[in-house]
Amino acid sequence: MLSRVHTLRRCRDLGGGSFAIEVDGPMPPTLPGQFYMLRTEQRWPVQLPRPFSLYDRAPDGAWGSFLVKPVGEGTRALCAARPGEGIVLNGPLGQPFAAEFADAxxxxxxxxxxxxxxxxxxxxxxxxxxxxxxxxxxxxxxxxxxxxxxxxxxxxxxxxxxxxxxxxxxxxxxxxxxxxxxxxxxxxxxxxxxxxxxxxxxxxxxxxxxxxxxxxTYMACGYGVCNGCTVKVQGERFKGWPFSRTCMEGPVYEACELVH
Ligand SMILES: Cc1cc2nc3c(=O)[nH]c(=O)nc-3n(C[C@H](O)[C@H](O)[C@H](O)COP(=O)(O)OP(=O)(O)OC[C@H]3O[C@@H](n4cnc5c(N)ncnc54)[C@H](O)[C@@H]3O)c2cc1C
Ligand code: FES
Structure with missing residues (x-):
């Protein structure tokens, strides 16, 4: 897991109120479904970084991007950042979509x-x-x-x-x-x-x-220490434990593993 400051390249308007936030690499190899904790380096308005799936990545890792919809203070700060400013990334985190289901x-x-x-x-x-x-x-x-x-x-x-x-x-x-x-x-x-x-x-x-x-799910640390992201679960992979940390065993779960 890496935590470092990346330079914002551009904030591309995707329409519908969402943006692709592109940062300079090097972006580590990341599997589909894994996520990063993000915050702006300057003027971050809330205490904790926020989780986002990696949206896109240059094949050589020269840049990466995140699809962000401004819904609150953190996402608004990310979308208001200007090219050249620093974005702090921590990741890749979590478990990806299972590669065995190639035709999902x-x-x-x-x-x-x-x-x-x-x-x-x-x-x-x-x-x-x-x-x-x-x-x-x-x-x-x-x-x-x-x-x-x-x-x-x-x-x-x-x-x-x-x-x-x-x-x-x-x-x-x-x-x-x-x-x-x-x-x-x-x-x-x-x-x-x-x-x-x-x-x-x-x-x-x-x-x-x-x-x-x-x-x-709401997350705080993003790497397993705060228990702020737990969901109720069932199934063998949890070895009888009824809770799972979304940031560690998730964010991808089979629907039948989740207990409502
Ligand atoms: C693994 C993961 C991947 C994610 N990927 C993306 C992504 O690719 N793009 C993206 O735009 N967002 C993504 N999210 C959601 C994103 O993290 C939240 O929208 C963000 O944390 C909101 O932060 P904020 O400070 O802007 O809003 P806050 O001020 O924290 O909240 C603003 C409003 O949004 C609601 N809200 C905030 N977070 C959530 C949430 N997780 N679920 C339901 N309601 C919420 C709050 O109740 C409040 O009403 C992802 C979340 C997770 C856990
Ligand atoms: S967000 Fe802290 S344990 Fe998952």
Whole structure:
């Protein structure tokens, strides 16, 4: 695990209120689903850094980027930083999406799109095209969608019907199961707002698909010492212990491991 100051290259407007914050490397090799704790070097307004999935990375690590939506003081400070300023990064942290499920169907909502760009690039590099289902309230809210052009087989949904399938991304997934484009026994990787992940997990359970969720739990330290990020769990890998630290054993869990 590395903690160091990187220089901000640019803050790219992705539309829909989100930004890609690009920093100079060297970015360490990072697996899709792993995350970093970030803060600005100057004028950081809150006590603790904030967690973000790595969004993109140059193949040689010369730069990396994070998809950030300003929702509070920390994210606003990151998006307000100017080129040349320092961004403090700690990572890579956490466990990635399981590499054994190379043909997983990725389902994303909002900034939950972030972990899937690296996954899509890795798939493309090995001659495959990832299936990505991406949902938002409106076309404008599908922030980052252009970055996936030519990389994935994309199916988008909007609540207002302004782009792609008219409805929720869960309804899109359900329709794809109904018409045979997605089959029982396939694996889903999902990241997005909690209600959406809950709905996707429920649908997968009903339709006989395995489902892995990348949680966006509140975090404090990010590396296992504060117990501020625990979730209730069950299953063999936790050796009978009913709690798991999202920053250590997560953020990716199989849905059936999580206890509500
Ligand atoms: C592993 C991981 C990866 C993440 N990746 C990304 C990413 O790629 N892009 C991105 O934009 N965000 C990501 N997040 C969420 C991001 O860390 C939070 O939005 C950020 O911590 C908010 O900090 P803040 O100081 O701006 O807001 P705060 O002032 O802390 O909070 C502002 C508002 O957002 C709510 N909020 C804050 N954090 C969360 C949360 N985790 N879940 C639900 N509500 C929350 C608060 O209740 C409050 O209403 C990720 C989180 C985790 C754990
Ligand atoms: S955030 Fe401190 S233990 Fe996970």
């Amino acid at each position: 169907i990725c389902v994303a909502g909002g900034v939950g799109l972030a972990p899937f760009l690296l996954l899509a690039r890795n798939a493309k590099a090995s001659g495959r095209e990832l299936r990505l289902l991406f949902g938002g309230r409106t076309k404008a809210m599908l922030s980052g969608i252009e970055d996936f052009a030519g990389l994935v087989r994309l199916a988008a949904s909007t609540d207002d019907g302004s782009y792609g399938f008219h409805g929720k991304v869960t309804e899109l997934l359900d329709s794809m199961i109904a018409d045979g484009r997605v089959r029982a026994g396939e694996v889903v990787f999902c990241c997005g707002p909690d209600p959406m992940m809950h709905a996707v997990a429920t649908l997968c359970e009903q339709r006989g698909l395995r489902c892995f969720l990348s949680l966006e």
